[in-house]
Amino acid sequence: MPSVAAPLPTSKSTKRAFYGTLVHSLSLTEIEYLEDALLGVDERGTIAFLEKSVQQDQVDARLQAHGWAAGEVQVIEMQRGEFLMPGLIDTHTHAPQYLNLGYGQQYELLDWLSNLTFPAEAKFADAAHARRVYDSVVERVISAGTTTCCWYGTIHSTTKILAAICHRRGQRAFVGKCNMDRNSADYYQEESAQKSLADTEDYVKFVRARCADPEAPTPAAKQNGGTVGGKTPRRSTALVQPILTPRFAISCSDELMSGLGDMMDRDPDLPLQTHLAENPAEVDFALSLYPGIESYTAAYDRFRLLRRNTVLAHCVFLSASELDLIKARDSGISHCANSNFNLRSGTARVADMLDKGIKVSLGTDNSGGTAIGILSALRSASTASKTIIFHERDKKPETASSDDSVINTDGISRPAGFFAQSHLSVETLFYLATLGGAQVCNLEDRIGNFVVGKEFDALLVHTGQKTIASAAAANGGASIDDEIEKALASGESVLADGVDNPALMLEPDEGIERVFEKFLFTGDDRNLRAVFVRGRQIGGREIL
Template sequence: MSSVKQLIYGTIIHSLSLDKLHIIKNGLLGVDGNGKIVSLQEDVETEKLDSILEDLAEDSKFIRLSKWQFIMPGFIDTHTHAPQYANAGTGMDLPLLEWLDKYTFPLEQSFSSIEFAAKVYPRFVSHLLRNGTTTAVYYATIHLESSKYLAETVKGSGQRGFIGKVNMDRNSPEYYIENCNDSVLHTEEFVKYVLDLDAGQNLVQPIVTPRFAITCSEKLMIALADIAAKHDVPIQSHLSENTSEIAFVSKLFPDIKDYTSVYDHHRLLNHKTIMAHGVHLTNDERDLLKQRNVGISHCPNSNLALRSGVCNVRQLLRDGIKVGLGTDISGGGSKTILDAMRSASTASRVIAMRDGNEDHLKLSELVFLATMGGAELVNLQDIIGNFEVGKDFDALLIDPCAEGSPIDIFDIDDIGRVFEKFIFLGDDRNIIDVFVKGRRVSGI
C-alpha cells in the first residue's frame, strides 16, 4: 500500500443514488498523496486490518474511528452570497424586491472597499468550512477588485469554490449599478484572473454571474454568454423565485414566452448553468430546463424567510432536472447545509400536505441533494460527491459524541439512527475534521 498516504477505518456513509444511502461498517478507505481515493473496502475484520497496517508506508497516516464516529462526503452549497454574510440574521421583514432595495444593495455597495471586504470574506469562508461546506458557489458583488479578493480568500482557505463577479446594468440603484461595457470588460478580466489563480489545481473556478434578468440588459446578457462560451466556464443566476419578480420580467420581455425562455433566448442556459430557486416554474419551463440540462439550486430557508413560495423539489426530480441545495445567505439566515437539508425536508412536507399526492423528501434524498446533487450541479460528479474510487477525498469526520454535542445516544440506537440524528440535530460541534482533496482544511 505504498501509494496510500491516509487510511481511515470505521463507518463510512455516502450516497450512491437518490434512494440509496450506503452505510459501510468496518470500512477501510485509502487516499493517495494527491488526495484521491484509491481504495474502499467493506467489512474489514480487525485481524485483516493488522496485516494491512504492516504494509502501510511509514509516512502514511492511519485514522481509526470510534464506535459512533463516521465519515461522509463534504457538503456542497450551490448558492450563496458572500457579501450578504454581514446581513445574515437581519432584515427578514420584506419580500424579495423590497428586501434587495432596502437591505441588500446598500450592503453590497460597501464592497467597493477592499478593507470592508477583508472584514467579511475571510470570516464567511472560514465559517462555511467549519460547518462542513467543502464546495461553495459564491456570488460576490459588481466590484472587480473585491471579487478578486474573494477568489483569493477561497483559494487560500483550501476550499473548493466557484466565484462570480455580479453583473447589473439596469433597474438598479444609482449608487450600485454598472455601465454595460465596463461590466463586460471587468467580467472578462475577472474570469481570466481566477483561471490564472487556480493554475490547473481545479479548486477555484470563475462562474459568469448575471444577477437576474431584471438587472441585466439584453446586450449585457448576450456578452456574458459569449464570455462563458469563450472560456468554457459555468453560469449562475436567479430564476422564478418570487411572483413579483416574474411579473417584472414579463413586462421587460413582453415578446418572450416566459422567464426561463428569457435566459434561453440570450444563450445563458446549458449544462453548466445553475439557476437558484425555480419556485414557480411552469410545465414548459421545466421541460426547457431539462432539455438544456440546467441545474436548480433549492434554497428553502430563503424561500420561506422572504415569503417567496415553496419549491416542489419532488416535481423537479420527477422531471429529470438536476437539484442541489443552497443556503442563499442572507435571504437564508443559516450558513450550514445541514439547515438547508432540514428546511428542504420541511418544505417538502408542506407540499405533501398541500397537494396530497406528493411524498416528502426522505433522508437518503436529502443527503444526495447535499452531496451528489450539488456535485452534479457544478459538473464535478466524477470528482466529488461520494467516496467512489478515483474521486477526490472531500470529506467530513463526524463525532456525534463530541464535547457539547446536541445529540444524545441511547441503547436503542444503531449507526443508521445516529447518522439521522446528526442530519436533523447535529451542528459544527460534531464536525471534527474537514478535508478537501485529501487535505485537512478545518476542524476542532
C-alpha cells in the same frame, strides 16, 4: 474533544487511511452504510482504495497489500458514533450578505434587495472591508462542513479577494463577480454593459492565473480512459473556478446578457449562475421586460445562457414547459428553501423537478437564508416538501400510465411521478446535499461520494455516542427507590460530561442509520472533527 481551529492547508496532502464507519449516497433513494471499512487517500488527495468488512486486526495487512508501508501513512481509527461522510455542497450563497444574517424579517425579495442587500453590497468597493468580511465568512462556512460552494460576490473587482481567500483556505469554490447594469440602485450599478463584460473578462483571467492548483490530480473519468455518465471532464482541475454571475434578468440589459452568452460560446468550460423565478413580483417584473416572450426561463434561453453548467437558484414559480426547457438544456437547480420561507417567496416543487429528471441541489442563499451550512438547507428542504404534501393531501392524485417511466438524474428509471407521491426522504435529501450538488456543479466525476478515483472531500463526524459497555456500567441496575433519591439529590451536569452538542442526543445501542439521521437533523459544526478537501484538512475542531 478540544475546540481547536484546524490549520490552513499545506501545499501537499498527507497519505491517510480511515478505518471505521463510512456513509455516502449511491442514488436518490439509497444511502450506503459501511461499517468496518478501510479507505485510503493518497498524496494527491484521491481515494486510492475502499475495502469493506475489514477486521481491526487486519488493517495493517490490508494496507501493506496496497503497498502502504507502516510509517508512511496516518491511520485514523474512528470510534463508536464517529463516521466519514462526503463534504456538503452549497450551490447558491452570497458572501457579501452574511453580515445581514437574521436581519430584515419584514421584507419580501425586491424590497429586501433595495433596503438591505444593495446597501450592504455597495460597501465592498472598499478592499479592506472586503478582505476582513470575506475571510471571516469563508472560515465560518468551511467550519459548517461546506467543502464546495458557489459564491456570489459583488459588482466590484474586490470579488478577486473572495476568490483568493477560498484558494488560500483550500475550499473548492465557484466564485462570481456580479453583473448588474440596469434596474438596481443608482449607487450600486455598473456603468455599462461593455464595462461589465470587460471587468468580467479581467476577473476570469485573474482567477485562472492566481488561483490555479499546479499539482491537481487527474479527474477519475480521465484516469479510467473515458467519461462518467457520458460527460466530458472539465479541463481545469483548479479548486477555485470563475463563474459568470448575471444577478438576474431584471438587472442585466439585453446587451449584457448577449455578451455573457458570447463568452460561454467562446469558452464552454465557463459556468454560469443566476436567479430564476424566486418571487411572484420578480417574475412579473422580468416578464414585463420581455413582452411577448413565453416565460422567464425562456429569457435566459434567448441569450444562450441555459447550458449543462448553468446553476439556476430558487425556481419556485416554474411551469411544466419551463421545467422541460431546463431539462432539455441539462441545466441545474439550486433549491434554497430556508430563504424561500424567510422572504415569503414560496415552496419550490423539488419532487416535480426530480420527476422530470432535472439536476437538483441545495443552497443556503444567505442572507435571504438565515443559517450557515447545508445541514440547515437540508432541514428546510424537508419542511418545504412536507408543506407541499399536507397542502395537497386531500387532492385526488393524478395517475400515470403504468408504462410511463422517467430516467432520474441518478441514472435510475422510476415510474412517472415517483417523487411527487411523498415528501423528500432522508435518502433523497442527503443525495441533494452531496451527489446532487456535485452534478449541478458538473463535478460528479470528481466528488460527491466515496468512489475509488474520486477526490476526497469529506467530513469526519463525531457525535459523542457512548459505548455500550460504558453505558451499562453507568446504569448499574439500581432500584427505583435509589434512582428517586438520586433524582432528588444534586448531581453533576450532563452537559459537562463531554457533550459537544446538547441538541444531538444518542443512546449507546442506536445503530448507524439512526445516528446518521439524527446528525442530519440536529447536528452542527460542533460535531465536525475534521473537514477535508482533496485530501487536505481545511477545517474542523481537531487538528489530525
